[in-house]
């Protein structure tokens with residue numbers, strides 16, 4: 440089953456592997472995502488680590504004693520906005536597994552695919568983006584458009 444939805448941002452090999460495993464990658468939803476619902480999802484599931492105000496954990500660039508990285512901010516001071524939509528969706532759904540991280544990478548970022556629907560993942564990402572200043576939002580929209588033409592960033 441090679442899904443029509445399986446496209447953009449992923450190498451063909453990984454994409455097909457995911458699809459054969461029965462995991463169809465979600466496309467951006469047809470309806471516009473709900474920022475309001477995304478905020479509720481964020482406060483319930485993400486704020487604990489990424490901060491109620493998207494500020495991240497203190498000293499987020501420095502690894503903890505166990506070698507893992509703290510949760511980065513999702514506001515403009517972090518690097519969430521350096522990633523294309525498909526990458527943000529994939530990290531949130533699957534966690535920092537390949538192709539988003541090295542094969543044996545250990546991270547405190549959970550995979551949310553069992554907990555959140557694809558629509559709620561797009562909702563929470565829409566909320567995060569709604570908190571960025573306009574120029575950052577535009578920049579990230581361009582990164583997304585470029586990566587959809589070319590492959591993941």
Ligand code: HEC
Nearest residue numbers: 484485488508509510511518519527530531546547548549
């Ligand atoms: C248990 C703590 C924890 C929770 C809860 C959590 N995260 Fe994370 N998240 C992390 C950590 C830690 C990282 C950085 C991991 C690394 O680089 O090793 C991260 C990284 C990320 C990244 C990559 C950011 C970047 O700049 O590369 C995204 C996107 C993300 N999280 C989204 C979410 C969303 C959306 C939620 C809520 C649905 C969430 N996270 C909930 C701990 C958490």
